[in-house]
Amino acid sequence: MARGLDHIAHVVRDLDGAASLYRRLGFLVGARNRHPPSWGTQNHIIQLPGTYIELLAVTDPGGIAPHAPRKFSFGAFNRDFLTRGQGLSMLVLEGRGAADADEFRANGIGDFELFKFDREGKRPDGTPVRLAFELAFASDQGAPDVGFFTSFQHYPESFWNPAFQIHANTANGVAGVVLVAQDPGRHASFFRAFTGVNASQATPGGFTIKTSRGDVEVVTPAAFVQRFGVSAPDISRGARLAALRFSVADASLLTSVPGEAGIAGLYAGNITVIGQDDAMGAVLVFEPSR
Numbered sequence: 001m002a003r004g005l006d007h008i009a010h011v012v013r014d015l016d017g018a019a020s021l022y023r024r025l026g027f028l029v030g031a032r033n034r035h036p037p038s039w040g041t042q043n044h045i046i047q048l049p050g051t052y053i054e055l056l057a058v059t060d061p062g063g064i065a066p067h068a069p070r071k072f073s074f075g076a077f078n079r080d081f082l083t084r085g086q087g088l089s090m091l092v093l094e095g096r097g098a099a100d101a102d103e104f105r106a107n108g109i110g111d112f113e114l115f116k117f118d119r120e121g122k123r124p125d126g127t128p129v130r131l132a133f134e135l136a137f138a139s140d141q142g143a144p145d146v147g148f149f150t151s152f153q154h155y156p157e158s159f160w161n162p163a164f165q166i167h168a169n170t171a172n173g174v175a176g177v178v179l180v181a182q183d184p185g186r187h188a189s190f191f192r193a194f195t196g197v198n199a200s201q202a203t204p205g206g207f208t209i210k211t212s213r214g215d216v217e218v219v220t221p222a223a224f225v226q227r228f229g230v231s232a233p234d235i236s237r238g239a240r241l242a243a244l245r246f247s248v249a250d251a252s253l254l255t256s257v258p259g260e261a262g263i264a265g266l267y268a269g270n271i272t273v274i275g276q277d278d279a280m281g282a283v284l285v286f287e288p289s290r
Contacts, residue, residue: 001096001103002196004213005174006151007052008244009090011078012280015057019044021280022055024261026169026253029055036117038065039075047164050213051174053244056089058082072112072137077147084145087233087281088241091177093195094213095150100136107193110138110148118154129158140190143239146179148194169257170249172289176215180232181206181239184218191216215245229266230275230283243283251288 012018019029022044030045040060046053056078058064064075081089097114104110118132132154140148153159165172181187184206191209192198195216200207205223209216221232224242233240248254254272258265266273271287 001099002212003093003095003100003150003194004211005051005177005216006092006094007054008088008092008174008177008241009054009056009078009147010087010244010280010282011056011058011081011089012086013057013082014280015042015044015055015059018055018057018280021261022046022053025257025263025274025284026260027053027167027171028164030164033119035074035119037063038073040064041075041078045164047161048167048171048173048246049165050160053174054090070111070113072115072139072147072149074115074135074147081145084237085234085281087276088177088244089145090147090149091179091216091241092148093150093211095134095136095152097134097136097152100150100152103196104136104138104193109140109190109193110136112137112139130155131158138190138194140187140194140239142181142186142190143179145237146239146241169253169286171246171286172249173247174214175245175247175287175290176208176217177241178217178219178224178243178245178283178285179239180221180224180235180242181218182220182235184220187218187239191218227268228271228273228283228285229268230273233276233281243285245285245287247289248286249289254286254288257286 035041042059044055067073115135134152136150138148206219224232263278274284
């Protein structure tokens, strides 16, 4: 099955600071949520049609479950990620639950038990709703600092809300994500298996896989710098998730987005780029909707 982008996790040390940053960049940021105690994390959600950004922080490390054979610890992964810095830590695709876990096992990219959890959410009027998810994890040995999984939602009608998807900056989607690797070709087979998309397109310094909801690109550090004009993350330990590309309906707002946030953005052609020093370890790219 081909899988589109579901969400991307941006893990930070200061969750309130991250929420403030994204609000100043013109996003509508949801309320703070608490994950299961074994994760030790809390988050804010930024919804876009069919995709969301998860602003994430480790708030209660004492209860985090350790990694174990066939068990991926969401909390331990993000806790350890933060010891090396903030940034984009996890790439999540839309899922089917157990079917994905079976497929990843058959393709040799993951042999993890399916993880199920639920939590309470709230509608804009404060009405509580139940949310439940099934997560199927995968692993690229050449990218130990990226968490990969799919997410199946049992009650999508309780999660998605068009009212949460209207942003002052007119962002109307995630155009894609960009990873950086020393040798992008080494990761092509993993990403074909993970996305379920067999075809990839060669691009300068790497490749792109077009999913039903956003592009997944893997490029060299040199190609990343040439394209976006800002530094790439440290890849001494392996490939890293480096940039988020947002599509913006009103292109006239592109140059004002960083200024409204008090940030000196970089304007490269018809895109606006905010580097990792200003965006808490992530590179944020704003570009006109196609």
